[in-house]
Amino acid sequence: MPELGTTALVILLPAAEPVLAAVRRVDPALVRPGLPAHVTALYPFLADGSLGDAELAAVRSLAADLLPTDVQLTEFVTAPGFAAIPAPGLQGVADAACARWPDVQPYGGRFGPRPAAHLTVAMGGSEATLEQVGREVRPLLPVVDRAEMLRLVALTERGWESRLEAPLGG
Numbered sequence: 468m469p470e471l472g473t474t475a476l477v478i479l480l481p482a483a484e485p486v487l488a489a490v491r492r493v494d495p496a497l498v499r500p501g502l503p504a505h506v507t508a509l510y511p512f513l514a515d516g517s518l519g520d521a522e523l524a525a526v527r528s529l530a531a532d533l534l535p536t537d538v539q540l541t542e543f544v545t546a547p548g549f550a551a552i553p554a555p556g557l558q559g560v561a562d563a564a565c566a567r568w569p570d571v572q573p574y575g576g577r578f579g580p581r582p583a584a585h586l587t588v589a590m591g592g593s594e595a596t597l598e599q600v601g602r603e604v605r606p607l608l609p610v611v612d613r614a615e616m617l618r619l620v621a622l623t624e625r626g627w628e629s630r631l632e633a634p635l636g637g
Contacts, residue, residue: 530633
């Protein structure tokens, strides 16, 4: 579980909410609470307490330089204790965020300097449970949505809260 004050840059994908609802029906503990369906552009981002006008302006500028993007989520993948849907259409957003803040290692460096953009579907669970998740999720694919906003969120005592919404393209 991340620490209070952790922030992230995310792209919400409301059309993918039925996917997360299906996973919750299998086991609610598999879905991270507090955030709707999203693809992470950069996590962890800057500490919440360090976010000032300059940092917020940089997020707005980054978003303005990126175009709204149609997103197709088509493939369900698993690894031990993890299930996701790759979001290659949003790789450019994630790459741009990482390039803008090169000193911030995505996911703390656990997945290298350029982790694949994805919608996390399940965290944890046995192989059998993830197979059941796959049986529930695959019929819901493809999911088609349009990424239009970069959102900065922070983990507080009340859960994940939005700090900034910056429209893509301007």
